[in-house]
Amino acid sequence: MRTLTVIQEAIKIINRVNNVGAVNDRPLRVEDIPMDDPKTYRLLNNAESEGIFQLESSGMRDLLRKLKAEKFEDIIALLALYRPGPIGSGMLDDYMKRKHGKVDVRYDHPLLEASLKETYGIIVYQEQVMTIVSSLAGFSLAQADLLRRAIGKKTPEIMEQQKKAFIDGAAKNKIDRRIAEKIFNLIEHFAGYGFNKSHSAAYAMISYRTAYLKANFPVEFMTALLTSEKDNTDKIVEYIDEAERMGIKILPPDINESYANFTMINKNEIRFGLSAVKNVGEGAIESIIEARKKYGRFSSLYEFCEKTDSRLVNKKVMESLIKCGAFDSAGLKRSQLMAMLADTMNAADSAHKESATGQMTLFTKDSREPQAPDIKEWPESQLLNFEKDMIGFYITGHPLAKYEKMIKEYSTAGSAGLRKLEDGQKVWFGGIINKIKNTVTKRSGEKMAIMMMEDMEGSVEALVFPNSYKNVSRNILPNAAVFVNGRLSLKEERPKIIVEEIIPITDARKKFTQSISINLASQGSDEEFFNRLRNVFSRYQGDTPVYINFSTKENGSFRQVVDRKLFVSPTNELASELESLLGREHIHFEKS
Secondary structure, rough: HHHHHHHHHHHHHHHHHHHOHHHHHHOOOOOOHHOOHHHHHHHHHHOOOOOOOOOOOOOHHHHHHHOOOHHHHHHHHHHHHHOHHHHHHHHHHHHHHHHOOOOOOOOOOOOHHHHHHHHHOOOOHHHHHHHHHEEEEEEEHHHHHHHHHHHHHHHHHHHHHHHHHHHHHHHHHHHOHHHHHHHHHHHHHHOOOOOOOHHHHHHHHHHHHHEEEEEOHHHHHHHHHHHOOOHHHHHHHHHHHHHOOOOOOOEEEOOOOOOOOEEEEEOOOOOOOOHHHHOOOHHHHHHHHHHHHHHHHOOOOOHHEEEOOOOOOOHHHHHHHHHHHOOHHOOOOOHHHHHHHHHHHHHHHHHHHHHHHHHOOOOOOOHHHHOOOOOOOOHHHHHHHHEEEEHHOOOOOOOHHHHHHHHHHOOOHHHHHHHHHHOOOOEEEEEEEEEEEEOOOOOOOOOOEEEEEEEEEEEEEEEEEEHHHHHHHHHHHOEEEEEEEEEEEEEOOOOOOEEEEEHHHHHHHHHHHEEEEEEEEOOOOOOOHHHHHHHHHHHEEEEOOOOEEEOOOOEEEEEEEEHHOOOEEEOOOHHHHHHHHOHHHHHHEEEE
16 A cells, blocks of 8 residues: 555656656556556666565565566566465576576477466466366366365365366366376476466556656655655665665755655755654644745745744744754754744744734844854764754764775675674674663563664664673763674564674774785885875884785786884774875775
8 A cells, every 4th residue: 555655646746747747748647657668677677676566675686687577477477486485396496497598498288388378387376277277177267266275275185076077177178198197286286386366466567667667757756755654764764775876865854845745856856854853743844834835935044933833833843943954044053043043933923923913113024033143063973963863864964974984894794784694693783873772681680781773774783681781881872883793693574683792983993903905006106205104104103014015017016014113003093194195095904
């Protein structure tokens, strides 16, 4: 039902944005979507199926790449075959081999071809069982359905009766008994995995239509998709990442452009909806949109307060809008807006009262509007944390952005890749602790913690049991950027990490770095440069060796370790200086 709503909303946006649809010069209707669209099949075969009904799991994406769907029937078969039974029995592999011509398609009897041609001689659907027994043994549709149900229940007595009826019926069609028995055994084997084709086709139609909209109207589709999941933070993060991969920019909420839901702003931008902002209710949103329709854009905080209903757009709503960045278009810092909020609301309230009583006033709008204080903006970490509190995640930046390279270097996998590892595997994972639940064990009453950790890809739960808690509790802090080391658990739907060690992310370079490798294009060509490099090393003396990889036309490539006196302590400050001097791409902090 959610996906049907996404399709409906996407089509509404398409028709609103384009005035008319792209099909036959009239508004696009769902039934007008062509079933042979090359862009759609290209998207599916590239496994760009994030947000596509039934096709977005990692296993399904892998299968899409291998299958290379060419027609709608391939999608129907894919949905029917992607189940434990067909996968475990080898049916799925056999289907793909036959489709790609690696295995010849043969029929035990010519009459089978009509029923099995579209699935390359493999019984995939229950309906195929019914047509086979009807064409080969003369079963009526009622008899055929009885056999279909009998196969599902696997009742021996009924199966024996059905087998006899099939062989007798086949004999009347002059089909050899040996061949008839072989075909019935084939039916009995494969039909156990058979799927209802009409069900699969209905699902495939929804899959195809969502894929068509994503391939041909990507911004409109992603707008509808994000709106459909506005209350699911994990999905929103996932779909924002997908939108950015597609070249679509997701903009923060804005008092002058946002509506209740996500809104397409132009060909490659989507504006966050106001309904996603904490404490901003339906009444407040209606008041904001109504005032905007009546008066136009809001140019200042005071004008906003003056033109909206303060009973609906109260101080709590205002604070939330400022914290999430919805007032950034007013041209002031968020810290300034928050500092002047109370005075601004009071001034606007006085203006409302005077207007309601018909009182004359000596104040003009400019003289009544409070002046912005000359103060600094909030620190970046505070700005981002407020965004996270108000809309569920970071929108204008990410507190891990400055550590992104380090996290990629030292993490075993990101949150999105943990499922691909093995259960019980030891992992390092870098991220932010954004939720902490301190509790005690039922059995012993000892302290433990349940943490939710987030990286640039998503989130993962990390469990700190009593035997580890004593050693790591000092590093379990809200919004702390850390690396955790532990054992991966894949026993449940979502991966978990059983934590054994936690270190602050700022200590990671010292913890992990065994040596530093610097790549240079030439040797000894600039003495001043090497003096600057030596000065950097001497300021961060330590025990970590530094290797310089030279590449020259005369001597080729060779590696040289610096003097022992110039070994370093691999700190973040050292990394910053080296990156400024050499460029990030020429430095590598090497693990053991």
